[in-house]
Amino acid sequence: MSAESKGLAVVTGASTGIGAVYADRLARRGYDLLLVARSADRLSAVAERLHADTGRSVKTFVADLADAAQVRKLAELIEADKDFALLVNNAGIALAGTLATAEVEEVERIIAVNISAPTVLARAATRALQKRGSGAIISIASVLALAPDRFESVYSATKSYILSLSMGLAHDLQETDVRVQVVLPGATRTEIWERSGRDVNAFPPDWVMEVDHLVDAAFVGFDAGETVTIPPLAEEDDWNSMQAARQAMIPKLSRREVASRYRVTA
Template identity: 35%
Template sequence: MTNPNRPAALITGASAGIGKSFAVHLARTGHDLVLVARRADRLEALAEELCEVHDIVVEVLPADLETAEGVATVEARLAEGDPIDLFVNNAGFAARGAVGALDPMALEAMVRVNVLAFARLAHAAAARMRAEGRGTIINVGSAMLFMQFAENAGYGATKAFVAYFTRTMQLDLADSGVRVQLLIPGVIATDFHAIAGNAIENFPPERVMQADDLVVASLRALEMEEPVCIPSLPDIRDWDALVTAEARIAPNASRDRPAERYH
């Protein structure tokens, strides 16, 4: 049971990488934690370390988010357990391959985690937090949103879903007391890339950010009330320009006749 006198955070994908960095940083700043991942042994080891160092309560919640049972377990914790002040919706992985060549079972598993589990858990957290009139949700996307690379259609599309879903959540939860951040990491120095069949050494060092720096930027963006955090973007006006371009296209995306160039 979390301590009602301390803020509590639930983090998916908490056993490694970005999720683990969020856990360590939030423990350091006095949060009780609910840690979610498939690998119970890693969660238990992390929980023991954080409890000992920071004197907080850490709840371990093993769940495989590829499965309906795993998603239901975390949904129930968000909906019915002790209140969660911060939900870090981070779990995800990349299965890469050309369209028509990628293993269809790997594609399906990725969609289950990156899209279906992501959306179900975002929904559960939003419903509970809206009812309580407070809370924060961080949805972790990817800079692949802005790029198209061969053999990346599946992963890139799942992260495009995260971005659209999150931006619309922000509209749905306006004036509810619930904050929603879209966090867009670039290349982060974690084992994510090795699991996806790549290596961090294949990226130029100037393109690779440390996970701890990403987490600090995300939490600082919350303080600054930036709804979208792209940690390495020098000027947020570049994002604003993208939103402005979308607004210019939108009215003309649905008209009663084709544009003149098609006549």
């Protein structure tokens, strides 16, 4: 690692789409990189291009994040690397079909890739960054975390999990200099759509964001110190008022007495 490096950033799902753009922007910001995905050739092509463009050290780690043993190996690497400074928990898949129609192996796979892997990696990153005293954990959720009734339910639920995990982790780490950010993209033009048998062009064109715009906006939110960044949401107050309503409800959510509307009448 060269002297002026900001440290090592690990980006999962960096062979294409949102992760590849994150890798590009982080290299330009002075991070050395460890890029993770299954396709060795595509990862190497991204790594070679970024090294040539930026001079940063860019290594690859070929892994299937649906495989718990491979995730553990990456987690161990993160925890052991004294230069580790930033994780982008980006790799994710959508389900072809629905909970009822998809093969059970595919349902298990999406939970492994979208929930188990980012959780184990966030754990390793948290432990490493607490020791280091600074750094960041960025995770890519989705606006569907807030709209499970608008799309396939398992994918949406995995993204609600990532939103909850990140908000909880941000709370856990609030007294430290370790930053947590969760990004909620809307529909973004990447391969995820065709990979899950969907056509992104079926959406009205003004619903679909270009991937560079999405990632650059996410960095604006990151630099502003946001925990939750929703690039397509025009009115920040829409999110703030939802959070205010949630905070107001929290003190009312645990009681010895059942709510009167649920009382059993004789």
